[in-house]
Amino acid sequence: xxxxxxxxxxxxxxxxxxTVLWSRGPATVRDVHSTISRRRPAHYTTVLKLMQIMAxxxxxxxxxxxxxxxxxxxxxxxxxxxxxxxxxxERAFAGSASSLLVGALAARKASAAELAELRxxxxxxxxxxx
Amino acid sequence: xxxxLWLAAPVAHALGRALxxxxxxxxxxxxxxxxxxFLGAQRSSRWRHQAATAFLLAMPLAFGITLALSLGGxxxxxxxxxxxxxxxxSPVIAQGAPAAPIDWLAWLAxxxxxxxxxxxxxxxxxxxxxxxxxxxxxxxxxxxWQQRLRExxxxxxxxxxxxxLESCLAGVPLTIGYxxxxxxxxxxxxxxxxxxxxxxxxxxxxAHIRRADYLIGLAQSLIEGLFxxxxxxxxxxxxxxxxxxxACDDVAVALRPDARAYAAALTxxxxxxxxxxxxxxxxxxxxxxxxxRRLLGEPAPARVPSARASALAGALVLLAAVxxxxxxxxPARSFAxxxxxxxxxxxxMEQITEPARRNIEExxxxxxxxxxxxxxxxxxxxxxxxxxxxxxxxxxxxxxxAGGHADELAQAEEHLLKAEAALKELESPxxxxxxxFEQQGLAFLKQLxxxxxxxxxxxxxxxxxxxxxxxxxxxxxTAKELQELTSGKFDEAxxxxxxxxxxxxxxxxxxxxxxxxxxxxxxxxxxxxxxxxAKEFQQGAMLGVARASKFWGQQNEGSLAQAxxxxxxxxxxxxxxxxxxxxxxxxxxxxxxxxxxxxxxDADRDEFIEKFWLRRDPTPGTPENEFKEEHYRRMAYANEHxxxxxxxxxxxxGRIYIVYGPPDEIDxxxxxxxxxxxxxxxxxxxxxxxxxxxxxxxxxxGDFRMVAAPASHGSYWQLMVxxxxxxxxxxxxLRAKGFPALAWRLGFWGGGAYRVGLGAAPTPKYVMxxxxxxxxxxxxxxxxxxxxxxxxEAEGYHPVRPQ
Numbered sequence: 030x031x032x033x034x035x036x037x038x039x040x041x042x043x044x045x046x047x048t049v050l051w052s053r054g055p056a057t058v059r060d061v062h063s064t065i066s067r068r069r070p071a072h073y074t075t076v077l078k079l080m081q082i083m084a085x086x087x088x089x090x091x092x093x094x095x096x097x098x099x100x101x102x103x104x105x106x107x108x109x110x111x112x113x114x115x116x117x118x119e120r121a122f123a124g125s126a127s128s129l130l131v132g133a134l135a136a137r138k139a140s141a142a143e144l145a146e147l148r149x150x151x152x153x154x155x156x157x158x159x
Numbered sequence: 160x161x162x163x164l165w166l167a168a169p170v171a172h173a174l175g176r177a178l179x180x181x182x183x184x185x186x187x188x189x190x191x192x193x194x195x196x197f198l199g200a201q202r203s204s205r206w207r208h209q210a211a212t213a214f215l216l217a218m219p220l221a222f223g224i225t226l227a228l229s230l231g232g233x234x235x236x237x238x239x240x241x242x243x244x245x246x247x248x249s250p251v252i253a254q255g256a257p258a259a260p261i262d263w264l265a266w267l268a269x270x271x272x273x274x275x276x277x278x279x280x281x282x283x284x285x286x287x288x289x290x291x292x293x294x295x296x297x298x299x300x301x302x303x304w305q306q307r308l309r310e311x312x313x314x315x316x317x318x319x320x321x322x323x324l325e326s327c328l329a330g331v332p333l334t335i336g337y338x339x340x341x342x343x344x345x346x347x348x349x350x351x352x353x354x355x356x357x358x359x360x361x362x363x364x365x366a367h368i369r370r371a372d373y374l375i376g377l378a379q380s381l382i383e384g385l386f387x388x389x390x391x392x393x394x395x396x397x398x399x400x401x402x403x404x405x406a407c408d409d410v411a412v413a414l415r416p417d418a419r420a421y422a423a424a425l426t427x428x429x430x431x432x433x434x435x436x437x438x439x440x441x442x443x444x445x446x447x448x449x450x451x452r453r454l455l456g457e458p459a460p461a462r463v464p465s466a467r468a469s470a471l472a473g474a475l476v477l478l479a480a481v482x483x484x485x486x487x488x489x490p491a492r493s494f495a496x497x498x499x500x501x502x503x504x505x506x507x508m509e510q511i512t513e514p515a516r517r518n519i520e521e522x523x524x525x526x527x528x529x530x531x532x533x534x535x536x537x538x539x540x541x542x543x544x545x546x547x548x549x550x551x552x553x554x555x556x557x558x559x560x561a562g563g564h565a566d567e568l569a570q571a572e573e574h575l576l577k578a579e580a581a582l583k584e585l586e587s588p589x590x591x592x593x594x595x596f597e598q599q600g601l602a603f604l605k606q607l608x609x610x611x612x613x614x615x616x617x618x619x620x621x622x623x624x625x626x627x628x629x630x631x632x633x634x635x636x637t638a639k640e641l642q643e644l645t646s647g648k649f650d651e652a653x654x655x656x657x658x659x660x661x662x663x664x665x666x667x668x669x670x671x672x673x674x675x676x677x678x679x680x681x682x683x684x685x686x687x688x689x690x691x692x693a694k695e696f697q698q699g700a701m702l703g704v705a706r707a708s709k710f711w712g713q714q715n716e717g718s719l720a721q722a723x724x725x726x727x728x729x730x731x732x733x734x735x736x737x738x739x740x741x742x743x744x745x746x747x748x749x750x751x752x753x754x755x756x757x758x759x760x761d762a763d764r765d766e767f768i769e770k771f772w773l774r775r776d777p778t779p780g781t782p783e784n785e786f787k788e789e790h791y792r793r794m795a796y797a798n799e800h801x802x803x804x805x806x807x808x809x810x811x812x813g814r815i816y817i818v819y820g821p822p823d824e825i826d827x828x829x830x831x832x833x834x835x836x837x838x839x840x841x842x843x844x845x846x847x848x849x850x851x852x853x854x855x856x857x858x859x860x861g862d863f864r865m866v867a868a869p870a871s872h873g874s875y876w877q878l879m880v881x882x883x884x885x886x887x888x889x890x891x892x893l894r895a896k897g898f899p900a901l902a903w904r905l906g907f908w909g910g911g912a913y914r915v916g917l918g919a920a921p922t923p924k925y926v927m928x929x930x931x932x933x934x935x936x937x938x939x940x941x942x943x944x945x946x947x948x949x950x951x952e953a954e955g956y957h958p959v960r961p962q
Contacts, residue, residue: 041295048327049298051346059824067299068324073839074851090573096841103573106327106346113296113328129282129289131367131376131403132343134331134428134447141551142544143448147426150451151419 036087036104038112043083046076047102047109050089055101168265173229175264177222178271181386182478184221188214189391192398204405211398212375218392219382271388278384286377292333293341297324304349308342308361314414315365323361325349331428332360340368348428356424359415366410372403390474401449408454422454473522480515599630599660633659735764741808743771745818746790793817803862811865812836815852822852833857 039047049064050056056064062076080100083089092099192214196207299305300323308323319338326333326343333343342364349357367373379396386392412418429447637656739747739755747755751771758764773779775786797813798806807813815822815838822838834856842850854863 044296044327045298048296048325048346051327052298052325064298067302068297068322073837110327129285129376129380130333130335131372132331132333132364134425140544141547142540144426144430145543145547146448147429147451150448150455151423151426 039083039088039109042079043088044109046080046083047088047106050100050102051106055092055099057097057099059097061100170230171265171268173226174271175267176229177226178267179264180225181218181222181389182481184225185218185386185389185391186476186478188217188221189394192395196398204402204409208399208402208406211395211402215379215382215392215395215399218395219385222386274387275384278387279381282380282384289335292326292328292343293324293335296327297343299323300325300344300349304357307358308365311358311361311414312365315362315369315410317365317369319368321365321368332364334364334367334373337368337371337373340373345428345431347431351431352424352427353420355415355417356420356427359411359417359421360424360428362411362414363407366407367403369410370403370406372407375399375403390478404450405453408450412454418454418456422451425451473519476515476518595656599656602660630659738768742794743790745814746775747771789820790817793820801863803860805862810862812838812854812863815865834859834863836863 045065046061049061053060053064058073058077058080061080062071062073065071065076080089084091084100087103089100090103092101192211195210195214199207199210300308305323308321312321317340319340322339322341324341324343325346325348327346329343329345331345332348335341335343342361344357344360348360352360379399383392383396408421411421415421425447633656739752755764755767758767772784772787776784777786793816794808797808797810797816801807801810801813801816803810808817819840823841824839826837826839827835836854838852838854840850840852852865854865856863
C-alpha cells in the first residue's frame with residue numbers, strides 16, 4: 030500500500046467526490062451521487078466507477094460490512110489542501126486572484142498578533158455584557 | 160514599428176504628457192476624496208463607499224479628457240489647463256522640425272504600456288483562477304441551507320438566483336460572479352457555526368451581490384492596472400474595499416442584530432482558515448481588527464496610520480508639484496518658438512515648489528513627534544507577539560508528535576487489513592493476468608508504432624499476424640492454468656508469459672526496418688476488415704442470442720400442436736400451451752422445455768408440471784411452495800402494473816420483474832422526455848453488483864421498453880437479461896477458448912464503463928487487436944448463430960429497438 034505522502038494528487042472529478050465525503054462524512058455511492066447530481070447531471074455508474082478507482086488508489090476507504098458499501102475519505106481535507114496549495118502556479122497567482130475575490134474575509138490572513146487581539150476584543154465585549 | 164518612429168509620433172508625446180498631468184490630477188482627486196470623507200465622517204459606509212467609487216471612476220475620466228485634449232491641439236489645452244499657459248503643441252511643428260531633439264515625455268508611453276500589460280496579464284491569470292474555483296472542489300450545500308439562502312436573498316432583495324456551495328479550496332466565505340453568483344463556504348463552516356452566525360455571514364455575502372461588488376471590483380482592477388504607478392489610485396482603491404466591507408457588515412447587523420455573535424463568527428472563520436489559503440501579499444478590504452472594533456462599537460485606538468497618511472499626502476503633493484513643473488517647462492523649451500530665459504524658468508519652479516516644501520517641512524516635524532509614540536507601541540506589540548509565537552510553536556510541536564504516532568499506527572493497521580483481504584481474494588490473480596494481457600497488448604502496439612515510424616519491411620504484416628497468433632496461444636495457456644489457480648502455478652505462468660512477451664518484442668525488433676506506403680495501406684485495410692467483422696460479430700451475437708428464446712418458443716408451440724392427440728379439445732391444448740409459453744416462459748430451462756414437449760400423455764404432463772415446481776421449492780417437505788407462490792405473485796404484479804398494449808408479463812419491465820424480482824431502487828422521471836425509469840439491483844447472482852436496467856417510453860403509451868444498450872452496460876449484460884442461459888454459454892465458450900479477459904469485457908463493450916475502468920481510453924487499434932483475436936478462431940456455435948441471424952434478419956428485426 031502507498032504511504033501517505035505517496036498518495037496521488039486527486040483529479041478534479043475525484044476532488045469533487047472527496048469534497049462531498051468531507052462535507053457529509055462517510056456515505057454510500059448513492060448518497061454521493063445524489064449530492065453531486067444536485068449541482069450537475071451525473072451518471073450513477075460513473076460516480077461508482079470513480080469511487081472504486083479512488084478506493085484502489087487509496088484516496089478513499091471502503092467499509093464492506095453492510096450490503097451498501099460505505100465510503101469515507103482516507104485523508105483529512107487539510108492534507109489535500111496542503112498538497113494542492115503546494116502547486117507553484119497556485120501560489121504565483123494567489124495574490125492576483127485574492128484582490129478579485131469578494132467576501133466577508135477575502136483579505137489577507139490575519140497575523141498571530143491580530144488574531145490574539147480579535148479574540149481579546151470579542152471576549153472583552155462578552156465580559157462587558159454580563 | 161521602429162521605436163524611434165513611434166517616439167516621434169505625436170500620440171506618444173500626447174500620452175506621455177497626459178500621464179504626467181495625471182500625476183497631479185490623481186493627487187488632487189485623492190486629496191478631494193480625503194476632504195469629502197472627512198466632511199462625511201458621520202455618513203453611512205454605503206455613502207462613503209459610493210463617494211470613493213465615484214472618485215475612482217473620475218480618474219480614468221480625467222486621464223481620457225487630458226489625452227483627448229493633448230491629441231486635439233494646443234488651443235484647447237490652453238483653455239482647459241490654465242496651469243500650463245505657454246504649452247503650445249502643434250503636430251505641424253513636430254513634423255516640420257524633425258531635427259528637434261526627441262523629448263523624454265514620449266519615452267514614458269512605451270514604459271507605461273509595458274507596465275499595464277504586465278499588470279493586466281497577472282490580473283487575467285488571477286481571474287481565470289477565481290472562475291475555476293466555482294467548479295473545482297465544490298459540492299452543493301445541504302438543501303435546508305439552500306432554502307435558508309433563498310429566504311435571506313429575498314430579505315436582502317437579491318433577485319438573481321444564488322448558488323450555495325461548499326468548497327474545499329476556499330479558506331473563507333467567498334462570493335464569485337454577479338449575474339450567476341455563487342457563494343462558496345469553506346468546508347465545515349456551515350456546521351461549525353451557529354445558525355444565526357451562518358445567516359449573518361450569508362447576509363454579508365448577499366449584500367456583496369446586491370451591491371454588485373464583484374463587478375465594481377473588476378472595474379477597480381482595470382483602473383488600478385491603468386494607473387499602477389500612482390499611489391493615490393491605490394489609496395482610493397483601499398478606501399473602496401474597506402468601506403465595502405463596512406457597508407456589508409452594516410447590512411448583516413441590521414438583519415441579525417447580535418453584533419457580538421457576528422464578530423465571533425468572523426473571528427472563528429479567520430482563525431480556522433487553512434494556512435496557505437490564498438494568502439494575499441497585499442492587504443485589501445481593511446483590517447479585520449478595525450472591522451470588529453467598529454462592529455462592537457469600540458472606539459478606535461490613537462490612529463497610528465495617520466502619521467503614515469500625512470507622509471503619503473506630503474509625498475503626493477511633492478509628486479504633483481514636480482509633475483507640474485516638468486510638464487509646464489520642458490514643452491516650453493522644446494516646442495515654444497521663443498526660447499525662455501533660464502532664470503525665469505528657475506524662478507517659476509521655485510514659486511511653485513516653495514509652498515509645497517514648506518508644507519513638507521511641517522509634516523516632517525509632526526511625523527518625527529509621532530514616530531516616537533509609534534516606536535513605544537511597536538515594542539510592546541513585538542513583545543506580546545514573541546510570547547504568543549513561542550506558545551503556539553510549543554503547542555504545534557506537542558500536537559504534531561501526538562498526531563504523528565496515531566497516524567502511523569492507523570496506517571499500519573490499514574496496511575495489514577488490506578494485505579489480508581488481498582491474500583484472500585481469489586479473483587485477484589485473474590485480474591492481474593488480465594492487466595498483464597492489456598500491458599502486453601499495449602507494449603505490442605507501441606512496438607508496432609515504433610516499427611512503423613522506423614519503417615518495416617514488406618513482409619512485416621505477415622510476421623505481425625504470426626506473432627499475434629503466438630500471443631493468443633500464450634494467453635490461452637495462461638487462462639487454462641488460471642482455471643486451476645494455485646499461487647505457485649500462477650507465478651510460473653506469469654514468468655512464462657513475460658518470457659514470451661520478451662521473445663515477441665525481440666522478434667518485432669528484428670522485424671523493424673523499412674516499409675513502403677503500400678504495405679502500410681494493407682495493414683490499415685486489414686484493420687478495417689477486422690473492424691467490420693467485429694461489428695458483424697457483435698450484432699450477430701446479440702441478435703442471435705436475444706431472439707433465440709422466442710425462436711425456439713415458436714418452434715415448440717408448433718411441435719406441441721403436432722403432439723396433441725387427435726380430437727383433443729382446443730381448450731385442453733391451450734392450458735398446457737399457456738403454461739409453457741406464458742406461466743414459466745422466462746424460467747424454464749431449454750432442457751426442461753425439450754422434455755416437456757416430448758411428453759405424450761396428459762398424466763405425464765401434469766406430473767412434469769408438479770415436479771417442475773417441486774424442484775424449485777426452497778423448503779421441500781412443507782405444503783407451501785414459496786418459489787411458485789412468489790412466481791405467480793410476480794406474474795400478477797406485472798400484469799397489474801405494467802400492462803399497456805400488451806399484457807403486463809409480456810412487457811420488458813414485466814420480464815425483468817418476473818425473472819429478477821422487485822428492484823432495490825427505482826429512479827423514475829415521468830417529467831423527462833421521453834419518460835424514463837432506471838431499475839437498480841444491488842446484486843444479482845451470476846451478473847454482479849450494482850446493476851442498472853434502463854427503460855424508456857418514447858411513445859408515452861405506458862409501454863416502457865428496455866434501453867438496448869444503456870450508457871454504462873453493454874451488450875453482454877443485455878444478453879444476460881434477455882436470454883441468460885444462452886449468453887452464459889457464449890461467454891463460457893469464450894472463456895474455454897482462452898479469452899477470459901475478452902469474455903469479461905464483452906459486458907462493457909459499447910459503454911463508457913470499460914474506458915473509465917482503464918483510466919484512459921484504449922486506442923482504436925488496441926480494441927481492434929482484441930476483436931481480431933476472437934475472430935481468428937472459429938466461433939463455437941457458428942452454425943446456429945448464422946441460422947438465427949438469418950431468421951432474424953428475414954423478420955426485419957433490429958438488435959436495438961428503434962426509438
